Amino acid sequence: MTAYNKKNLYNKYAQEQSSFAFRSQCIDESTYKKILETHVDNLYTPNFFIRIGLALLTLVAIASLFLLIALFTHVSGEDGFIGLCVFFAIMCYGSLELMVHVKNYYNAGIDNLLMALIVLFFIISLSISEFPNQYEVISFTIMIVSLFLAIRFTDAFMSILAYVNCIGVIFLIYTKFGTFTKATAPFVIMIVSLLFYFLMKKIYDNKKMLFYKFSIHSVMILTLISLYAAGNYFVVRELSEQMFGLELKPGGDIAFGWLFWLFTATTPVAYIFYGIRKKDLMLLRTGVILIVTSAATVKYYYEILPIEDVMIICGMLAITISYALVRYLSTPKYGFTFENTDGANKILVNAETIIITQVFGNKSKPVKDHLQFGGGTSEGGGASGDF
DSSP states (O other), rough: SSSSOOHHHHHHHHHHHHHHHTTOOOOOOHHHHHHHHHOOOBOOOOOOHHHHHHHHHHHHHHHHHHHHHHHHOOOHHHHHHHHHHHHHHHHHHHHHIIIIIIOOOOSHHHHHHHHHOOOHHHHHHSSSSTTTTTHHHHHHHHHHHHHHHHHTTHHHHHHHHHHHHHHHHHHHHGGGGGGHHHHHHHHHHHHHHHHHHHHHHHHOOGGGGGGGGHHHHHHHHHHHHHHHHHHHHHHHHHHHHHHHHOOOOOOOOOTTTHHHHHHHHHHHHHHHHHHHHHHHHHHHHHHHHHHHHHHHHHHHHOOOSSHHHHHHHHHHHHHHHHHHHHTOOOOOOOOTTTOOOOOHHHHHHHHHHHIIIEEEEEESOOOOOOOOSSSSSSSSTTEEEEO
């Protein structure tokens, strides 16, 4: 299904893993060079600044062409503008396929921008005219288009966009069935987020998903954030007031308010403890960031201390805890260490087959004997020749 040559994708993956291994001193320089020599890919991925430049040039070119065609064809009215947007969405997709097959662009800036423009043109074309269930249709369409682009071009941003719109479709459809569904919508989003997390976690180690690991990992992070956001008191209260027209009297509270406060306070802590137990840095880092969000939520509704004092206290605590952990984990304890072992762990898990079978091969080298014979000749008894 992917537009790229799988051999090129595999070779690029092998290069990335061997680079991790070399920097982590898991392999020596000669082995690293041999991996690079035997795993050559034809994909074009320039550095970050060149990607930005190529993307900007592409944006200027597409915008100029769009305006030029609009002027020459005298596009007017909703139907004409919708047709022009659909035409440019198809043209961008054709250009994207051409760039990938001819130029082998892979995260080169041009291909990323073309994917974003495809989605944007579809959003514009669907947003011009009003029709029943417009937001649901837009979210569903963008979800399908983004999912296709994510699978076709192994793009993480499109994967994230597909997940966000999937959550949006479920939320918009579910809340149409009355007051009860509006009140219970956060719990439905929590359940959906949790199911998506375990689904992504299950397929992450599937060998068939080798080229989609980064995309899957990105969606997993987003599922943790959406799970927390669906139960965050601030998010639930503000959405209830803005979207559903909820009017609260002074001192009033939303339904299940105490439960959302409990969820706001305990979810980041649960992420951290579960991350420690499973030695999962993704959960640990997400939990630490969300603790700050929970503190900001409490501060928004309850004035405990001035914001300056809160920032100073939090900064001092962060520095103290960080310093203590650095000193304590300078010597590895209970499977944790301050040293950066991400590269080594990824190599040991993901790239051992590449290093063993692809570099050293299936044939073992003959072992040289320290006791060597040679240089002598003999004659007599029917024997002759060198030994």
